[in-house]
Amino acid sequence: xxxxxxxxxxxxxxxxxxxxxxxxxxxxxxxxxxxxxxxxxxxxxxxxxxxxxxxxxxxxxxxxxxxxxxxxxxxxxxxxxxxxxxxxxxxxxxxxxxxxxxxxxxxxxxxxxxxxxxxxxxxxxxxxxxxxxxxxxxxxxx
Numbered sequence: 657x658x659x660x661x662x663x664x665x666x667x668x669x670x671x672x673x674x675x676x677x678x679x680x681x682x683x684x685x686x687x688x689x690x691x692x693x694x695x696x697x698x699x700x701x702x703x704x705x706x707x708x709x710x711x712x713x714x715x716x717x718x719x720x721x722x723x724x725x726x727x728x729x730x731x732x733x734x735x736x737x738x739x740x741x742x743x744x745x746x747x748x749x750x751x752x753x754x755x756x757x758x759x760x761x762x763x764x765x766x767x768x769x770x771x772x773x774x775x776x777x778x779x780x781x782x783x784x785x786x787x788x789x790x791x792x793x794x795x796x797x798x
């Protein structure tokens with residue numbers, strides 16, 4: 657019997673059998689989804705990933721890439737050159753995450769739009785107590 661979307665989000669499933677918990681376990685980590693996003697664009701070298709992921713430390717990037725490699729989502733190719741050239745690419749399993757990343761991008765964009773609409777109008781900063789009293793008086797008069 658095939659897994660349905662209703663089965664996948666059923667409340668109360670155990671961690672070992674819950675598909676969502678299993679997926680989150682694989683994709684866990686602050687930078688993991690962003691690394692996958694970048695690798696969906698094709699083969700990348702370490703320095704290219706580091707440049708595109710502003711703020712990630714070399715150690716964290718190395719750790720995340722190794723975890724993704726251990727989980728079968730990324731392959732690492734070392735070219736015997738001087739200096740050595742190392743390339744990273746998504747495996748077939750990693751490529752299956754494309755619709756997930758695309759859905760996250762759409763959802764993230766909708767959040768950005770919603771947060772812009774939910775912001776209260778900005779007020780000019782009050783310079784001193786006299787201005788604050790004037791504004792309070794103006795507001796009470798309205």
